Amino acid sequence: MGTMLNRATxxxxxxxxSVVDDLTTVLALGGAKLPSLEVDWEYGRLTGCYLINLGSARTREVLRIVDLLRKGLRYERLTYDD
Incomplete structure (x- = not known):
């Protein structure tokens, strides 16, 4: 990677x-995980745009994540609709 691009990105x-670490931590606190969660460093190195690959997960894990998101949305509605 060129020095200018390296500095720019x-x-x-x-x-x-950081966002991958944060997401991993939050999911773990909720009892869920995305085992293939990672940054696509190669794509970023080539384009300067870093993508987060959520990867593959078992249905059970995705159902847990959906459940956590629904609960979070319900909480947010209760909190911010007042």
Missing amino acids: AEQRREAA
């Missing part, structure tokens, strides 16, 4: 790594 790389 440093914050994007940090942000991508």
Whole structure:
């Protein structure tokens, strides 16, 4: 990777790594996981745009994530609709 591109995308790389860490942590706290969750470093290196691959997961894991999202949305509606 060229030095200019490396410097220009440093914050994007940090942000991508941080969001993957945050998502992994939040899912773990909710009793769920995405085993293939990762940053697509190669795509980012080639384009300067870092994508987050959510990957493959068992149906049971995705159902747990859907359940957590629904609960979060219900909570958010109750909290912000007042």
